[in-house]
Amino acid sequence: MSDTVTFTIDGKEVSADKGTSLLMAARSLGIDIPTLCHHDELADFGACRLCIVEIDKGGWKKIVTSCLYPVEDGLSVETESEKVIRHRRTILELLRARWSEMPRELIEKYQVPEDRMETESTFCVMCGLCVRHCSERKGANVLGFVGRGTERQVVAHEEPALKYCRDCAAENGMECLAVCPTGVVVNDFALSPPHMTPKGTKARPVRARDNENQEEVNKLIGD
Amino acid sequence: MSEVAIRINTPEELESLRDKVISARDPDATVVSVCTGPGCLAYKSHLVAENIEAELEKHGLADKVRVSRTGCHGFCERGPSVVILPRQTCYLRVKPEDAEEIVKTTLVEGGVVERLLYEGSDGVKIELEQEIPFYKHQDKVVFGVNKYIDPMQMDDYLAGGGYRALAKALTKMTPKEVTEEVTKSGLRGRGGAGFPTGRKWDATSRVEADQRYVIVNADEGDPGAYMDRGILEGNPHSVIEGLMIAGYAVGSTEGYIYVRQEYPLAIDHVLYAIDVLRGMGLLGENILGSGFDFDIKVHKGAGAFVSGESSALMSAIEGRVGEPRPKYIRTSVSGLRGKPSSLNNVETMANVPLIIDRGADWYAAMGTEGSKGTKIFSLVGKVLNTGLVEVPMGTTLKQIVFDIGGGMRGGKKFKGVQTGGPSGGVIPEAQLDLPVDFDQLASAGSMMGSGGMIIMDEDTCMVDVARYFLDFLADESCGKCVPCREGIRQLVVVLKRITAGEGREGDIALVEDIAEMMKDSALCGLGQSAPNPVLSTLKYFRDEYIAHIEEERCPAGVCKPLIAYWIDPDKCIGCQKCAKECPVDAISGEKKEPHTIDMEKCTKCDTCFRVCPTKVQAVTKITRAEAEKLGAPRQVEEAGA
Numbered sequence: 001m002s003d004t005v006t007f008t009i010d011g012k013e014v015s016a017d018k019g020t021s022l023l024m025a026a027r028s029l030g031i032d033i034p035t036l037c038h039h040d041e042l043a044d045f046g047a048c049r050l051c052i053v054e055i056d057k058g059g060w061k062k063i064v065t066s067c068l069y070p071v072e073d074g075l076s077v078e079t080e081s082e083k084v085i086r087h088r089r090t091i092l093e094l095l096r097a098r099w100s101e102m103p104r105e106l107i108e109k110y111q112v113p114e115d116r117m118e119t120e121s122t123f124c125v126m127c128g129l130c131v132r133h134c135s136e137r138k139g140a141n142v143l144g145f146v147g148r149g150t151e152r153q154v155v156a157h158e159e160p161a162l163k164y165c166r167d168c169a170a171e172n173g174m175e176c177l178a179v180c181p182t183g184v185v186v187n188d189f190a191l192s193p194p195h196m197t198p199k200g201t202k203a204r205p206v207r208a209r210d211n212e213n214q215e216e217v218n219k220l221i222g223d
Numbered sequence: 224m225s226e227v228a229i230r231i232n233t234p235e236e237l238e239s240l241r242d243k244v245i246s247a248r249d250p251d252a253t254v255v256s257v258c259t260g261p262g263c264l265a266y267k268s269h270l271v272a273e274n275i276e277a278e279l280e281k282h283g284l285a286d287k288v289r290v291s292r293t294g295c296h297g298f299c300e301r302g303p304s305v306v307i308l309p310r311q312t313c314y315l316r317v318k319p320e321d322a323e324e325i326v327k328t329t330l331v332e333g334g335v336v337e338r339l340l341y342e343g344s345d346g347v348k349i350e351l352e353q354e355i356p357f358y359k360h361q362d363k364v365v366f367g368v369n370k371y372i373d374p375m376q377m378d379d380y381l382a383g384g385g386y387r388a389l390a391k392a393l394t395k396m397t398p399k400e401v402t403e404e405v406t407k408s409g410l411r412g413r414g415g416a417g418f419p420t421g422r423k424w425d426a427t428s429r430v431e432a433d434q435r436y437v438i439v440n441a442d443e444g445d446p447g448a449y450m451d452r453g454i455l456e457g458n459p460h461s462v463i464e465g466l467m468i469a470g471y472a473v474g475s476t477e478g479y480i481y482v483r484q485e486y487p488l489a490i491d492h493v494l495y496a497i498d499v500l501r502g503m504g505l506l507g508e509n510i511l512g513s514g515f516d517f518d519i520k521v522h523k524g525a526g527a528f529v530s531g532e533s534s535a536l537m538s539a540i541e542g543r544v545g546e547p548r549p550k551y552i553r554t555s556v557s558g559l560r561g562k563p564s565s566l567n568n569v570e571t572m573a574n575v576p577l578i579i580d581r582g583a584d585w586y587a588a589m590g591t592e593g594s595k596g597t598k599i600f601s602l603v604g605k606v607l608n609t610g611l612v613e614v615p616m617g618t619t620l621k622q623i624v625f626d627i628g629g630g631m632r633g634g635k636k637f638k639g640v641q642t643g644g645p646s647g648g649v650i651p652e653a654q655l656d657l658p659v660d661f662d663q664l665a666s667a668g669s670m671m672g673s674g675g676m677i678i679m680d681e682d683t684c685m686v687d688v689a690r691y692f693l694d695f696l697a698d699e700s701c702g703k704c705v706p707c708r709e710g711i712r713q714l715v716v717v718l719k720r721i722t723a724g725e726g727r728e729g730d731i732a733l734v735e736d737i738a739e740m741m742k743d744s745a746l747c748g749l750g751q752s753a754p755n756p757v758l759s760t761l762k763y764f765r766d767e768y769i770a771h772i773e774e775e776r777c778p779a780g781v782c783k784p785l786i787a788y789w790i791d792p793d794k795c796i797g798c799q800k801c802a803k804e805c806p807v808d809a810i811s812g813e814k815k816e817p818h819t820i821d822m823e824k825c826t827k828c829d830t831c832f833r834v835c836p837t838k839v840q841a842v843t844k845i846t847r848a849e850a851e852k853l854g855a856p857r858q859v860e861e862a863g864a
Binding site for chain 2: 044045046047048049050052063064065068069070083086087090091094095097098116117118125126128145147148149150151152
């Protein structure tokens, strides 16, 4: 069995090592596929779905996320098929409802419609980069998700924060903030060093708008 | 409680135990089978059983007549159900205080308690269970044994041939032959997607691994669906036997049953059954002397709908958050703890012993070309006879709804049936002749799902139905991927807006854009199928969406902001019933004079509509436009409320 596979991306024939993701293979060819939750040094997460591409596997067409789908012999990949563009546009439209300062180039490139959706900018798109950075690379587990469905959000857990954040920040700067794609997390946690709140809060919300959100978090974690 | 305490070391010992159990029982002895399924228990069927026992004692019959507390009989609409075996006299809606009469009239004097018999809409009473239309049109291959089995009595399961299939598989068949037999039977997964069970086992068994797992998915969570609960509570051994056979087939020594915490009785019964089996040596090492080792662990789900998704369920067993894994690799290849794992639904597992015992050909003779065997449905909603029903695949919707279900409640008109739970869709009246199987339901834009069937009548608003299911999913999605989390959120916003009469031009297109994207791009099956309720209602009931948006009208008269209540002065006889019942004193009028409703005060609680005598029908639901013409204030409900 050979360790490389041959397939096509946007009509170009490509060889890549087994186990490579379609995203990496495309990027090595200089093909641009937008991503939000992908980070070269973190395990792929498959949450933002921006990197979707359309594959053709012996006549069977399917939309897959390129960050997770491994290269396969004989696969034909289209990174900007009509369907990909259409769905990516809707995904961006959904994201913009949460992230009012989404980069113009994305909006323009995909002609994201305006004013169709109800906006509530929390600036957190739940890409999980900060959470994964904190757990995978720092082993600190300060940041985590709570809640599920539309209630899901990222919180900073107070106890590990007191233990790790001061040193981590002094050593590297706030790396967790640096990986944040929206770059505008204006939360209580980011602006002030970790501290024990008078009420002994166990976890604090990270997303914007969230000082009014503390109660909701307390309920979610059963405080 | 079980009388079995001896170790069974060989198939011969199992058979001689079975013979002993059977010969100790007189086949003509009277057994009173009392349904203690969840529906009947709520109507105190446990007290029915207790009282019957006390009455038997009084009449000196305690030694001759046995009372058996069984799982669900199926006819939940008219529970508690008591069936007197072997004659099959069926008493329905039995109350604890009826015990005295049942024992005296039927068990002492040999007569029938007429008032407790089934009575059809034609007034004819039916004594025997199998002649009641609800049961007559069913084919209860899996579920029919429930009434003979007390789930806490191993003997009942043994007497019916229990663990004979296991013995056959372990001693007369190779694992490969077992898998082939299941493949040949055509059994497809009953949990929703209908993946061929044999193929799944085959895939799992082919992966090189030091351990493989077999898992039962009992995380049944679709609103209105409870067939897996009915099986697991009523006949836990059938599921366990299926799981053991699956374990043997794929080469696993460890099985799991993932049961949702909300099914405490099912958990008790399964744990008890496992305990008994361990005591008998039917679980553990060298089962029946075959060299096959197997044990079962029960994992209690913590109440997340998404945990029914295969990879989420396995994450949950591992002790992680029950979230789907973003991997393009089947759990049958890399599942629990990274090992090949075969996950099968409760009903699927309950079918397996039957297939091994009676053969693939027997099984494949039932059903349609692509879907073999029977399927259990939970028939609920606006149908006359609700309950659990089992029919061969290919039975038409019409037969299920009208022959078994007895048609619509209150003489209303059938409008649609929602199948497949939140991942399914609504099938309209025009497709009532659809033979129900995996492929036909999918081509109609719905899905089999686990077998929930919610019957809807003309008073159901399809936009509101779609909103309901999306609202359910907004809480139950794990929230990990953007299409599902944000897509559902926006769909709920738009659907609430439409049902509030604030729908906008372009809303349908927006819904379709989001729905189509979710179907292709969401991370797991939950997100991909989440838009089905909207897509299928848009497909068959698009005019209702348009009526809401363009005419500000809810054709079914359900969406409160779009309706008003009005009393027709020509019809009102001034009986004052509505005025007395109105909780907000919005109705005024002198006795014997036409009444009027103050639309500003009215909260649209529907009370006046319901209490207005059927012969009079003066209280009428009118549209928003009509109400405004009559001077009603425009009521704007906040879209997010």
